[in-house]
Amino acid sequence: xxxxxxxxxxxxxxxxxxxxxxxxxxxxxxxxxxxxxxxxxxxxxxxxxxxxxxxxxxxxxxxxxxxxxxxxxxxxxxxxxxxxxxxxxxxxxxxxxxxxxxxxxxxxxxxxxxxxxxxxxxxxxxxxxxxxxxxxxxxxxxxxxxxxxxxxxxxxxxxxxxxxxxxxxxxxxxxxxxxxxxxxxxxxxxxxxxxxxxxxxxxxxxxxxxxxxxxxxxxxxxxxxxxxxxxxxxxxxxxxxxxxxxxxxxxxxxxxxxxxxxxxxxxxxxxxxxxxxxxxxxxxxxxxxxxxxxxxxxxxxxxxxxxxxxxxxxxxxxxxxxxxxxxxxxxxxxxxxxxxxxxxxxxxxxxxxxxxxxxxxxxxxxxxxxxxxxxxxxxxxxxxxxxxxxxxxxxxxxxxxxxxxxxxxxxxxxxxxxxxxxxxxxxxxxxxxxxxxxxxxxxxxxxxxxxxxxxxxxxxxxxxxxxxxxxxxxxxxxxxxxxxxxxxxxxxxxxxxxxxxxxxxxxxxxxxxxxxxxxxxxxxxxxxxxxxxxxxxxxxxxxxxxxxxxxxxxxxxxxxxxxxxxxxxxxxxxxxxxx
Ligand code: PEP
Ligand code: MG
Numbered sequence: 001x002x003x004x005x006x007x008x009x010x011x012x013x014x015x016x017x018x019x020x021x022x023x024x025x026x027x028x029x030x031x032x033x034x035x036x037x038x039x040x041x042x043x044x045x046x047x048x049x050x051x052x053x054x055x056x057x058x059x060x061x062x063x064x065x066x067x068x069x070x071x072x073x074x075x076x077x078x079x080x081x082x083x084x085x086x087x088x089x090x091x092x093x094x095x096x097x098x099x100x101x102x103x104x105x106x107x108x109x110x111x112x113x114x115x116x117x118x119x120x121x122x123x124x125x126x127x128x129x130x131x132x133x134x135x136x137x138x139x140x141x142x143x144x145x146x147x148x149x150x151x152x153x154x155x156x157x158x159x160x161x162x163x164x165x166x167x168x169x170x171x172x173x174x175x176x177x178x179x180x181x182x183x184x185x186x187x188x189x190x191x192x193x194x195x196x197x198x199x200x201x202x203x204x205x206x207x208x209x210x211x212x213x214x215x216x217x218x219x220x221x222x223x224x225x226x227x228x229x230x231x232x233x234x235x236x237x238x239x240x241x242x243x244x245x246x247x248x249x250x251x252x253x254x255x256x257x258x259x260x261x262x263x264x265x266x267x268x269x270x271x272x273x274x275x276x277x278x279x280x281x282x283x284x285x286x287x288x289x290x291x292x293x294x295x296x297x298x299x300x301x302x303x304x305x306x307x308x309x310x311x312x313x314x315x316x317x318x319x320x321x322x323x324x325x326x327x328x329x330x331x332x333x334x335x336x337x338x339x340x341x342x343x344x345x346x347x348x349x350x351x352x353x354x355x356x357x358x359x360x361x362x363x364x365x366x367x368x369x370x371x372x373x374x375x376x377x378x379x380x381x382x383x384x385x386x387x388x389x390x391x392x393x394x395x396x397x398x399x400x401x402x403x404x405x406x407x408x409x410x411x412x413x414x415x416x417x418x419x420x421x422x423x424x425x426x427x428x429x430x431x432x433x434x435x436x437x438x439x440x441x442x443x444x445x446x447x448x449x450x451x452x453x454x455x456x457x458x459x460x461x462x463x464x465x466x467x468x469x470x471x472x473x474x475x476x477x478x479x480x481x482x483x484x485x486x487x488x489x490x491x492x493x494x495x496x497x498x499x500x501x502x503x504x505x506x507x508x509x510x511x512x513x514x515x516x517x518x519x520x521x522x523x524x525x526x527x528x529x530x531x532x533x534x535x536x537x538x539x540x541x542x543x544x545x546x547x548x549x550x551x552x553x554x555x556x557x558x559x560x561x562x563x564x565x566x567x568x569x570x571x572x573x574x575x576x577x578x579x
Contacts, residue, residue: 014180295526455505519551
């Protein structure tokens, strides 16, 4: 049994066998084969060894004069393994005795070799671990060849283990079969983590070497609460986790009873709790969890498995689906936030050196006017049927906001000419998720109907910390005084201009910050649906007076560590008094 510690980004527990995604994002299958094909499988193995050895020898011969002795050494090591009959025999034996597929047998044996190497006291040997992984990859590539499988065709429950996952990949998992996720990389507010939370799939990221330490088929536990990942747990641990799982389900069940009660403080102030969704079918769960509407619909996920660009009709139908669930309750549709880690099919290859500072979001839309207008027209058309609001992401300057609004005006004119109905009074707002927007909130407030603060990006850009990079995850802090200063400033600007303000970043669903946010004046919070009942419970235990006092004191500290430790203590005291 081995326990790894990472960052729990989606709570819950899953116990199941692991499926490993290789570097090219294909699954390394655990496939039991029939006794009758053992010989054929062993023949495939021999062939893969010989093809891989030929490939390495070819690489070694080409441009030999350019390489220094270290590189030659590496190729010699690879060839040594690929020509090692004992190693091949060991794998072939597993195929024969366990009826494992060749891919799976390669993975099991080479990971075992890697484990032994990594424990060696001789530095030369322990440094060879990465070579073993390379050899494994090379063999599997030859074995899989045309028989590659992706996760779209699962037929049994699994926990997906990978170096990293893209948000689109995560969103495409079949949640009936993918019970948990674990990755080497990632951060709490990376989009992958956000999607996992929305889908209620327990997930732990930033585990470092989970994809190297786990073999496909290992029994593993994902503990999204404590951020733990356990490989090959013993019987006692499994039993302990089964009991824990039952307690969690009971807790969720209890919280769900709050769903239909309002989020009202002990002194009678009602807080509006809205849902963040990526797909129209999440609207239903948002309603069931007690959401008062949708505060953020991340429409870029319409591109998820689109082999074609979504049409105006695709957009329109998706929005109608949400309206059907929420009737006249507010639904904020955010225009496409593509780019950075959220790629469309055809942009995947266009790599940028700094994608989060690159052609993403509103910038991408303003470069692709036809695409942008299709979406705007669809939002306007759908606005005739419900209480829609339109919101632009990642605004940094007034000109881009004006250009985007001008496109809306243009679409309105077109629709009028075509005699198509839309809500004449549709509200147009913007996300405040860059320091530029926060610092100029007074100016922006005159040009929009509402603000929604996207703390995920606001924190990333204010603190210069990549929200998806596990190496700097400890520096990513909503409690940083600079972040709180910006939140207060945006609040003041919104109040002065008398426009609505909400907060839709992950900070809204973190109980540590609920009292602070209420105390700073936020009365609308938007979050992943599964978090709504928990936040409702907390709000129902707080008084506004208490919140204001907490906020006053919190903003007086000058480090995020002091602030978060103060907030946690306060929240614990309040919640323990309540129970
Ligand atoms: C944010 O940045 O806080 C936000 C809500 O948008 P997203 O997480 O989709 O970038
Ligand atoms: Mg954002």
